[in-house]
Amino acid sequence: MSDYHTFTIADAKAFALAHGDTFRESDSLEAEEFGDGNLNLVFRVKNANGRSLIVKQALPYARCVGESWPLTIERARIEAEVLLRHGRICPEHTVKVLHYDAGVAAIVMEDLGQLAILRSELVAGKQFPQLADQLALYLARTLFFTSDFVLNGLQKKIEVARFINPELCLITEDLFFSDPYCNHERNAIHQPIMPQARELWHDEALQAEVARLKADFLSKPQALLHGDMHSGSIFISAEQCKVIDAEFGFYGPMGFDVGSFIGNLLLSYAGQFGLQEDAGRRQQQQDYLLRQIEDLWQHFSHEFTRLMQTETKENSFRNSEYQHYFLQQLLADSLGYAGCELIRRTVGLAHVADLEQIRNEQQRAASERWALALGRSLIMQRQQLTTIQQLLTLVRHQQLP
Ligand code: SR1
Ligand code: MG
Known part of the structure; x- marks a missing residue:
């Protein structure tokens, strides 16, 4: 120093x-x-x-x-x-x-100043048709090529050691997985949703599932993650999409990056209830966000499968049944982490403009309750949601409280 x-x-x-x-x-x-x-x-x-x-x-x-x-x-x-x-x-x-x-x-x-931060653009109701394809490519390639599919045991362990990131990981361990589920002083809870926040502190079934997701975050070094894949970490224009801000990077579960991004698209969806007064335009923006989630997973799984089939170096992982299982578990993990992101951005320390910029208190509370309820469903049902279409159905059926 x-x-x-x-x-x-x-x-x-x-x-x-x-x-x-x-x-x-x-x-x-x-x-x-x-x-x-x-x-x-x-x-x-x-x-x-x-x-x-x-x-x-x-x-x-x-x-x-x-x-x-x-x-x-x-x-x-x-x-x-x-x-x-x-x-x-x-x-x-x-x-x-x-x-x-x-x-x-x-x-x-x-300098990416010619591009805009994705979160602000989504809050303003803008759409980027290539967003899902671009990020699917980024996620599939960065996760695959830093994983055991490609690196041998020796290289992999050297990389894992190089990217041990204890202090930044501890922030995530606390803010993402612990604080929202107890009465922690770091939490920032909008007064009207205090009853729903309190429910989280006593929901043992939910806490058990979050514990599983946290245990994986602590002990599943699948790939070199970005570690903070929220929509403020992405610069965007009609043509370009660039990821920034990788200081939370470490070797962790692949679903954490995929799920954090899906969680942020869902936070944008939640915010639209309160940000967009015109019902037709709101519906159109929410449909766009769901299409991005669907395309993201479809393109991601397509590219990741192609890479597993053609680029896998480790013999044991060339087995197609194993590859199918791997991807299925990756979807479940991603949905669980997306659920955690929805919850922690609503009641934890670090909030997001998608919800904070809703000026009407009652509408903001309704969006926040929706985010909490959907987050819980994702965490609890992640193993049963075996296709991305099932996620979309769940989102569409989630009533605004
Ligand atoms: C104290 S850091 C709070 C949050 O900001 C970062 O971007 C991470 O998402 C972290 O959880
Ligand atoms: Mg950051």
């Missing part, structure tokens, strides 16, 4: 100038800090010709809470290395890392 100091605007400019070949000494650079995420500093540095780069620096604490929540700056290495690994496997859909410096825990990366 000897070189480490928190970047000023001047430091960010100097760092961007020194790393990468975008800028020249003679450039007059401008920079702004615009990070609005939970953890880091994010600077945009640009020259007079409009060329720009992003400098992201890990702070030694969680930005959203302050210095009272210390956090390792080692997460910058994890982020850079996950993005570099994923970028080699799926460059089309991974932000490009240009430089990483361990001493100052900072990364220089391409």
Whole structure:
């Protein structure tokens, strides 16, 4: 930590100038800090010709809470290395890392400012027809090529060790799997849904299933996950889709990445009840979101199956019955983690704009109750939901309370 100091605007400019070949000494650079995420500093540095780069620096604490929540700056290495690994496997859909410096825990990366954050676009009711196909490709390839299907036992264990990410994983273990199911001070519960939040604290059947999902998160190192696949981690335009923000990456259950993303599409669906007053447009947006979930799973399972059949290196895993079982279990895991994401984003510490931006209190409470009820159903019924169409039917039949 000897070189480490928190970047000023001047430091960010100097760092961007020194790393990468975008800028020249003679450039007059401008920079702004615009990070609005939970953890880091994010600077945009640009020259007079409009060329720009992003400098992201890990702070030694969680930005959203302050210095009272210390956090390792080692997460910058994890982020850079996950993005570099994923970028080699799926460059089309991974932000490009240009430089990483361990001493100052900072990364220089391409500026995706010409794209928009997916969450804000979905909140505004926008649609991106290729979204599901693009993310299905990203997920299928990054998960498959970092797994035991491809890596031998020795390589795999070296990779698992390299991506041990205890502090960031602990955040997920607490925020995703524990806090929502007890009266924890970190929870942020909208007063009108307090009765439904309390039910979670006493629902032992639900807690048993969440315990199973948490145990897998702790002990199923299937692939190098992104680890935080929410719609704020995705940049989008009509043509392009790029994943950013991989500091929660580690070797974990594949369904965690797939399910976190499905959970976020369902949070957007829930938010539409309160955000979109025009019933026809609401229906149209919700239909779009369900189509994305269906296409995501169909394209993901198609690509993953193709990869299992043609690219598997480990003999034992070439067995087609095993491959069928693997994919079926991956769907069940994904639906369980999607359910957890719905619940934790509604009553836990880290909320989402999809629900927070509903101005009418009663409508927001109705959307939140819907998200909690659907989350519970997904967790409890995940082993019985054996096709993605069954999930869609469940969502369509989930009444708005
Ligand atoms: C204190 S971090 C809160 C949340 O933000 C991140 O993006 C993760 O989703 C984490 O759970
Ligand atoms: Mg993040």
